Amino acid sequence: MTTIGIIGAGHIGSQIARKAVALGYDVVIGNSRGPETLTELVAELGPRARAATSAEAGAAGDFAVVTIPLKNYQELPAEALAGKIVIDTINYYWERDGRIDALEKGEATTSGMVQDHLPESKVAKGFNHIPAQDITTTGMAAGTENRRALATASDHEDAAALVTKFYDEFGFDTVNIGGLSESWRVERDRPAYVVRQNATELASNLAKAPRTI
Numbered sequence: 302m303t304t305i306g307i308i309g310a311g312h313i314g315s316q317i318a319r320k321a322v323a324l325g326y327d328v329v330i331g332n333s334r335g336p337e338t339l340t341e342l343v344a345e346l347g348p349r350a351r352a353a354t355s356a357e358a359g360a361a362g363d364f365a366v367v368t369i370p371l372k373n374y375q376e377l378p379a380e381a382l383a384g385k386i387v388i389d390t391i392n393y394y395w396e397r398d399g400r401i402d403a404l405e406k407g408e409a410t411t412s413g414m415v416q417d418h419l420p421e422s423k424v425a426k427g428f429n430h431i432p433a434q435d436i437t438t439t440g441m442a443a444g445t446e447n448r449r450a451l452a453t454a455s456d457h458e459d460a461a462a463l464v465t466k467f468y469d470e471f472g473f474d475t476v477n478i479g480g481l482s483e484s485w486r487v488e489r490d491r492p493a494y495v496v497r498q499n500a501t502e503l504a505s506n507l508a509k510a511p512r513t514i
């Protein structure tokens with residue numbers, strides 16, 4: 302049995318939890334307000350899921366998914382996530398997160414910031430450019446023509462490999478962008494962002510992404 306610790310139980314966290322449970326994973330999920338606010342969600346998810354604090358969710362996972370607003374990324378429990386692969390869905394919305402100069406100037410990446418906050422973890426970008434509702438509805442069996450593809454990036458090969466396997470189980474092909482320093486290619490408002498694309502189209506969209514918007 303593999304347990305996934307999910308930190309963030311909103312649109313994306315709940316959708317990843319739904320699909321993961323359906324695939325046979327155990328899920329421990331947390332948010333900022335506490336497990337008692339997740340009763341309805343875990344009841345829907347069934348016996349493979351339980352709610353916890355975000356630190357408990359991080360600690361319980363064989364690997365983790367972090368899916369919270371960027372403005373709160375420094376609240377992610379670094380100690381609980383140490384030694385683990387962490388899939389990072391987080392995007393930068395200045396309207397929500399406040400202006401972050403280094404991102405606007407093209408001097409940083411969102412996932413690089415998360416990796417810096419989690420130095421003992423292996424951060425991989427994942428699920429950041431698919432609308433939440435599509436996670437459970439647009440996956441297809443491996444080998445299906447025109448299968449949807451999603452991007453990952455990581456400074457750790459085993460983390461990118463785990464995302465690739467996880468995407469495949471969810472029904473998606475993978476395009477590996479490379480290290481986190483290149484992960485801006487799939488950040489918000491680039492050509493690859495939240496559009497349905499196959500692997501060839503995704504690779505092309507990544508290649509033509511502008512560094513700053």
Ligand SMILES: NC(=O)c1ccc[n+]([C@@H]2O[C@H](COP(=O)([O-])OP(=O)(O)OC[C@H]3O[C@@H](n4cnc5c(N)ncnc54)[C@H](OP(=O)(O)O)[C@@H]3O)[C@@H](O)[C@H]2O)c1
Nearest residue numbers: 309310311312313332333334368369376391392429432433
């Ligand atoms: N929505 C999409 O389609 C989509 C697609 C791709 C990527 N993303 C990105 O993925 C992230 C999550 O998006 P979302 O739409 O799922 O957001 P959301 O619906 O607003 O949910 C955010 C979740 O994060 C939790 N949270 C906030 N601060 C936290 C903290 N410090 N510790 C633990 N949990 C915390 C919230 O818990 P409380 O409610 O208890 O505060 C909530 O469960 C964002 O960065 C977003 O930009 C979203």
